Amino acid sequence: MLLWENIVLAINSLLSNKMRALLTMLGIIIGIGSVIAIITVGDSLTLSVSENMQSMGANDVYVMVQRKSEEEEESNIDGVKFGSFNSSEGMTEDDYLTEDMIKEMCNKFKDDIYAVNLQYSAGQSQIEFGKNTANVNVSGVTAGYFITNEISLVSGRMFSGEEFSEGKNAIIVSDKLVNKLFDGDNRKALGSILEVNVNNQVSAYSIIGIYEYQQKYAMGMALGSGDNVTTDLYMPLKAALSLTHSKNAYPYAQIITKVGVNSDELAERIKNFYAPYYRNNRVAEVNAITMSSMVTMLTDMLSTITLAISIVAGIALVVGGIGVMNIMLVSITERTREIGTRKALGAKNSSIRTQFIVEAMIICLIGGIFGVILGVGGGIIASHLLGYPAKPSVSGIFISLLFSMSIGVFFGYYPANKAAKMNPIDALRYE
């Protein structure tokens, strides 16, 4: 029997029972829709996160002090868990890199290292000015920080060499903070004195520059938007250290490599360089990774998360498939007499089987098409809400449609076969 006739037959059968067909399809629609939506959002995230991180300098090497892992197998970069960035638990300032240790490294690798940026996060602070308040992260930075992080000033000036070396009380704030505290009046802001309170250590600083706030991304999530966001407040490193009466010790250093240096290899060498310093340290050790390996790590992780959620959504699809099977079983019971008649008219078992498999496939295909529309729409909306450009995956759509059709075949086969094997006499007599 011709395929086209079967398709027409299946569509007629669905149209004759629209509500039931829709409810049956719903499982498939939701299943396919959620898979597509998740893939769309996942792809968009992966793409923009990697683009974002690449732009931050793929060849930079990040040196950080972190907790010693239980296993000694630290050479494998993929073994580094993202969570370990923050696992400073049990570490003290004594475990951090000292200025001397950084200088020694610079001397040792002077052919490879262009500059070293140090950053010290003093902590969070709420700044009051007049009636207004704004939340900030207080960061002490070195000269290269603004270049490598592509922070550009909209007003005022950079820290001078003297301010860096002497640790003067000068700060650079975000335009958002200016909006909040000075109603966006840059002139009024520049030169104003702000009191910064970190852990009850208070000092006064004068604003010398205003930078343009850029939305930050971490772990694939956009961190805040709008005017209430917590922005970074920068001051010379030494000023930040003195604010909290901290030692000259750093948990973290960003190394900018010279052109043509293999940063992955340098990272490995730096790690080995610091290994003797921490041999007797029970808590901490030094790890060095490059941005490109971090990007790989992050995208791998995002792909894994996407896959995992897709599998969960895929379960919805399987449940939908079972729904299709269920309704096909009901349908063939209802149409027992029709099946008997068809057999009496000369339909072979295979014709009957094909008829019902095609019907199940059509249900799943139409459900799949609706699901794709829903999924792409949902994915685009979700991506926009998260602030990313949407990127619907064409291959994902095709695979989903094929998959939904194969679900139709898989879950349609049993009912169809049951119909095909009906005894024509019993089927004809069925009331």
Add this chain to the structure above:
Amino acid sequence: MSTIIKLENIVKRFYEGQENELEILHGISLEVEEGEFVAIVGPSGSGKSTLMNMIGVLDRPTSGTYILDGINVGDADDSELSEIRNQKIGFVFQTYNLISKTNAQKNIELPMLYSGTDRNTRVKRAKELLELVEMGDRAKHLPEELSGGQKQRVAIARAMANDPAIILADEPTGALDSKTGRLVMDLFHKLNKEKHKTIVLITHSNELASETDRIISIKDGNIVDIKEGKKVKNENTNISNENTGNNENNENNVNNNIIETLNNDNLENETTKQNEEIIKEINVKIDDSTTDESENDEKNEESSNNQNNENGE
């Protein structure tokens, strides 16, 4: 004229080998000639439905042979049985059994669809058949939009789709009022006469059965009686006129009846080689006698045509 249905010693048992084993047909032998219109009558539970299933190749006999239009049905597998039903048999059911949500024309196309006929031929043939059953203006109507009689006419057209060797009608007027039932019966007579279709009518109505060439009565799984029908050839023919010149024919039928009953008795009691030989001899006799009968049939048709013409004038 040749034998189109040849049942030989057909036995059907259900639940074979189990405690509740049930023998429905006890060795039925029956022959139907091409172009014959026979009725199978019997009370419910007599086994006539089972016999119909056998003739319609919907079921296989437990033992015995069935040769339909020269094909030994016993040798066929499921797929071949489907093909035989498709090509050789046109079913007409009491409950019409049109496929719902499918218009009249598509219903008629269905058997041709299963035989792989191309679209143009299917459509052309379906339209011809709709004209034949005088339903040409209802081609696009769905079954639920048709009356019972109209549905049955579509069903008859569908049965004719692949130009089958026999039309097997199971209580075709059972669900119709007597007037529409009459129209349907007239249609069968028309097909029998104009298209020379072999028609096997299963009914419990002796009245309808009496219109056919031959009435085969079944009781308790045996053929108990075979008699000549009144032979109403078409609605214009006066039934009483039919009997003229049929004496010889009637005699033949009487012989037939005797032989058939003899035949059945033999089969029922024992099946030795001797008996089988006797059956063969008898069958030869039946063949001879039916040839005579068919010659008579032709004469009858001629005479009735003449009568029609006379009536028309």
